[in-house]
Amino acid sequence: MSKSNTELLKTKFMQLMVITMEECGELIQECSKSMRRNDENHQPLKDEIGDVYCMIQLCKEYGIIDQKMLDERVEYKKNKLKKWSNLI
Numbered sequence: 001m002s003k004s005n006t007e008l009l010k011t012k013f014m015q016l017m018v019i020t021m022e023e024c025g026e027l028i029q030e031c032s033k034s035m036r037r038n039d040e041n042h043q044p045l046k047d048e049i050g051d052v053y054c055m056i057q058l059c060k061e062y063g064i065i066d067q068k069m070l071d072e073r074v075e076y077k078k079n080k081l082k083k084w085s086n087l088i
């Protein structure tokens, strides 16, 4: 017998994934609102960045990713941004 979605959401991994998805969605929304308002200091943007950072920290605590992997990926992404943006 397969588990219902409600039962699946009781597992910590599923909760972690769903809440991370939700927080990423909220961050996307606040990025858009900040752009529309041309407001770099939009407090909800800062709040949602913090929420996503919290979920990334929890992903580390649950062993999905470790600091070494994150550091390597940050370097990889920064190199890409050097090519495709003027952010770095």
Ligand SMILES: [Mg+2]
Residues within 6 Å of the ligand: 023, 026, 047, 048, 051
């Ligand atoms: Mg949030």
